Amino acid sequence: MRSTATTITYRDAIRESIREAMLADERVFLMGEDVGAYGGCFGVSRGVFEELGPERIRDTPMSESAFVGAGIGAAMAGARPIVEVMTVNFCLLALDQIMNNAATLSHMSGGQFCVPLVIRMATGAGRQVAAQHSHSLEGWLAHIPGLKLLAPATVQDARYMLAPALADPNPVLIFEHASLYNAEDQIPTTPATLDIGGAALRRTGADLTLIAYGGTVPTALVAAEQLSSEGVEAEVLDLRVLRPLDEHTILESVARTHRAVIVDEAWRSGSLAAEVSARIMEGAFYELDAPVARVGSAEVPIPYAGHLEQAALPQAQDIVAAANEMIGAAGV
Amino acid sequence: MPSLGADMESGTLLEWRVKPGDVVKRGDIVAVVDTSKAEIEVEIFQDGTVEQLLVAEGTRVPVGTVLATLQTTSDESERAQAPSAPPPPTEGPSAERPRVSPVARRAAERLGVDITSLHGSGPNGAITLADVQGTAGSTQAARAVKPDEAPAPSVAADRQAAMRQAIGALMARSKKEIPHYYLQSTIDLSGALEWLGKANETRPMSERLLPAALLLSATAKAAKEAPAMNGFWRSDAFQPAEHVHLGVAVSLRGGGLVAPAIRDADRKSVDELMASLNDLVRRARVGVLRSSEMFDPTITVTNLGDLGAEVVHGVIYPPQVALVGFGAVGERPWAHSGMLGVRPLVTVTLAGDHRVSDGAEGSRVLALGGRYRQRPEEREK
Numbered sequence: 001m002r003s004t005a006t007t008i009t010y011r012d013a014i015r016e017s018i019r020e021a022m023l024a025d026e027r028v029f030l031m032g033e034d035v036g037a038y039g040g041c042f043g044v045s046r047g048v049f050e051e052l053g054p055e056r057i058r059d060t061p062m063s064e065s066a067f068v069g070a071g072i073g074a075a076m077a078g079a080r081p082i083v084e085v086m087t088v089n090f091c092l093l094a095l096d097q098i099m100n101n102a103a104t105l106s107h108m109s110g111g112q113f114c115v116p117l118v119i120r121m122a123t124g125a126g127r128q129v130a131a132q133h134s135h136s137l138e139g140w141l142a143h144i145p146g147l148k149l150l151a152p153a154t155v156q157d158a159r160y161m162l163a164p165a166l167a168d169p170n171p172v173l174i175f176e177h178a179s180l181y182n183a184e185d186q187i188p189t190t191p192a193t194l195d196i197g198g199a200a201l202r203r204t205g206a207d208l209t210l211i212a213y214g215g216t217v218p219t220a221l222v223a224a225e226q227l228s229s230e231g232v233e234a235e236v237l238d239l240r241v242l243r244p245l246d247e248h249t250i251l252e253s254v255a256r257t258h259r260a261v262i263v264d265e266a267w268r269s270g271s272l273a274a275e276v277s278a279r280i281m282e283g284a285f286y287e288l289d290a291p292v293a294r295v296g297s298a299e300v301p302i303p304y305a306g307h308l309e310q311a312a313l314p315q316a317q318d319i320v321a322a323a324n325e326m327i328g329a330a331g332v
Numbered sequence: 333m334p335s336l337g338a339d340m341e342s343g344t345l346l347e348w349r350v351k352p353g354d355v356v357k358r359g360d361i362v363a364v365v366d367t368s369k370a371e372i373e374v375e376i377f378q379d380g381t382v383e384q385l386l387v388a389e390g391t392r393v394p395v396g397t398v399l400a401t402l403q404t405t406s407d408e409s410e411r412a413q414a415p416s417a418p419p420p421p422t423e424g425p426s427a428e429r430p431r432v433s434p435v436a437r438r439a440a441e442r443l444g445v446d447i448t449s450l451h452g453s454g455p456n457g458a459i460t461l462a463d464v465q466g467t468a469g470s471t472q473a474a475r476a477v478k479p480d481e482a483p484a485p486s487v488a489a490d491r492q493a494a495m496r497q498a499i500g501a502l503m504a505r506s507k508k509e510i511p512h513y514y515l516q517s518t519i520d521l522s523g524a525l526e527w528l529g530k531a532n533e534t535r536p537m538s539e540r541l542l543p544a545a546l547l548l549s550a551t552a553k554a555a556k557e558a559p560a561m562n563g564f565w566r567s568d569a570f571q572p573a574e575h576v577h578l579g580v581a582v583s584l585r586g587g588g589l590v591a592p593a594i595r596d597a598d599r600k601s602v603d604e605l606m607a608s609l610n611d612l613v614r615r616a617r618v619g620v621l622r623s624s625e626m627f628d629p630t631i632t633v634t635n636l637g638d639l640g641a642e643v644v645h646g647v648i649y650p651p652q653v654a655l656v657g658f659g660a661v662g663e664r665p666w667a668h669s670g671m672l673g674v675r676p677l678v679t680v681t682l683a684g685d686h687r688v689s690d691g692a693e694g695s696r697v698l699a700l701g702g703r704y705r706q707r708p709e710e711r712e713k
Contacts, residue, residue: 258461285434289433289436290433290458328454328460
């Protein structure tokens with residue numbers, strides 16, 4: 001097969017990955033609120049219902065606990081379900097199923113059962129949908145052993161992370177940052193690799209490492225460009241996999257740059273950023289030239305008002321300020 | 333022990349000029365201190381009675397050490413510290429643990445660099461890897477040049493080496509921290525020299541004016557009108573100075589230099605400046621300067637004209653934010669009113685601190701200075 005490139009949005013990339021998976025394997029089906037006739041509340045599955053029918057694209061009642069539980073049961077029985085939960089805020093209604101069943105059954109059955117389930121959900125703020133639809137709770141779920149967490153930040157990852165997630169015999173959660181759905185990029189039609197193994201460098205630089213995931217990756221890249229114009233070269237590390245963390249790549253980058261700023265749209269207290277910071281301290285303390293810094297959201301429920309929402313979220317200038325403060329008066 | 337320059341870390345108390353019980357008033361010379369550059373007469377800043385001398389003659393102590401205590405006249409019960417207001421005395425080794433980043437500490441150990449000798453450039457003055465590597469590089473270079481055995485140096489050579497090190501540290505810090513920009517312009521001095529010639533006609537030899545006095549005067553005047561050139565960069569912010577204390581770089585016999593100030597230079601006449609300059613150069617070269625002269629000039633002038641250099645691009649003396657340099661005054665071809673003539677010219681340069689000012693502002697200052705230089709009579713008004 002000849003490898004060519006195509007320009008596509010993040011939303012269409014996910015749709016393509018779902019179509020591809022369903023066409024390739026009849027055990028795969030999609031289930032969730034409004035995913036069928038309506039085409040998904042973010043339009044991800046638009047048109048797939050017409051193509052593949054109600055057997056494979058199943059609209060569910062508004063009961064996250066019920067349909068995530070159904071997905072777990074189907075997975076245990078041999079299907080390969082893709083369950084869409086509208087936002088990470090709503091997955092809290094299914095947390096019992098996710099944590100007490102999906103994450104534990106392989107362990108509790110001594111390996112007799114596995115749960116090859118994929119749960120997709122939108123995460124993050126920036127769309128003025130207020131405090132019950134905007135939070136970034138990846139860090140809570142990243143606490144749970146037995147789960148694998150993916151955060152595609154690029155169109156290419158949106159297109160190609162689903163297949164390896166479905167191939168995984170254990171539950172995989174995919175977090176799609178809602179501000180990324182309209183992002184557009186040119187990606188190869190046949191990618192070189194399909195890994196969901198670890199982090200990826202999105203930009204190289206000698207002076208400090210910006211560690212981000214999901215929606216904060218583009219923000220970190222903007223900040224890195226601005227820092228570059230001020231003479232500071234930042235490396236941008238996209239975590240991609242939030243559990244298990246790719247500690248090796250993180251520590252390697254910090255060993256090169258000796259400084260790290262972690263950018264996380266979640267609140268800092270008890271966050272994934274806190275975990276990454278602790279790993280750096282444990283594994284690269286003697287490489288550090290400055291204390292690790294974190295840029296996160298203000299510790300408030302995400303506001304509805306547009307200007308307040310923007311003020312609460314980590315912006316490129318906040319990252320630039322944190323980097324400059326870390327580097328100090330003398331520059332690099 | 334007062335800080336007699338941004339590069340001074342310690343000083344030797346050579347001589348006490350007072351003893352316990354002596355009544356002193358502000359401005360009196362109380363001691364003579366040897367920095368690595370010169371012997372400096374230390375003035376007192378408060379009226380009072382000397383109570384106790386705490387440091388013996390011949391002792392070398394760090395800047396900030398209390399030298400003596402003073403009973404102030406205003407309130408006999410309260411003690412004031414003399415001669416300046418240093419931090420509270422510390423017993424034994426340095427009380428505050430230096431902030432050193434883990435990677436810097438490790439690198440220093442590996443390279444054999446003394447952390448305490450470093451100036452921290454990181455956040456809150458933390459010593460960073462770059463600080464260590466800067467030192468490490470030069471130490472290694474020095475090692476490569478002269479291995480192991482060093483001949484026992486004379487006292488003069490010691491002092492020479494110490495001065496070189498102090499100048500080196502300060503200039504390296506300047507070039508590391510200050511984003512310098514440079515401007516230069518050539519000025520026709522025929523008007524000024526004509527005025528000078530006339531002014532000198534009636535004077536005895538000892539009172540004659542040199543062109544240097546005019547250049548200093550014009551610089552001081554321009555600095556007064558350019559607040560962004562005159563002052564200090566401290567605690568990450570610019571502090572404009574109220575007065576113009578013009579630092580004059582004086583090269584010393586046997587090498588090295590000092591840059592003591594002519595205080596309130598903008599308010600001095602050309603005659604007064606000439607007298608100040610003569611006095612300052614003489615005392616700098618015999619090594620006796622006063623502490624007030626070393627207290628942070630607000631802008632410095634370097635004049636390499638005597639030595640024949642046409643242009644000097646200087647290094648700013650921290651914490652100042654500008655340095656003005658003059659090359660030799662010499663006759664050179666010059667276009668004027670559409671004609672080519674031979675005129676006395678001087679090239680003046682400005683090294684500015686880009687954190688404080690921009691080239692446009694620097695250009696205005698150069699032009700302003702140029703106007704004063706060309707027409708001293710206007711300046712004299």
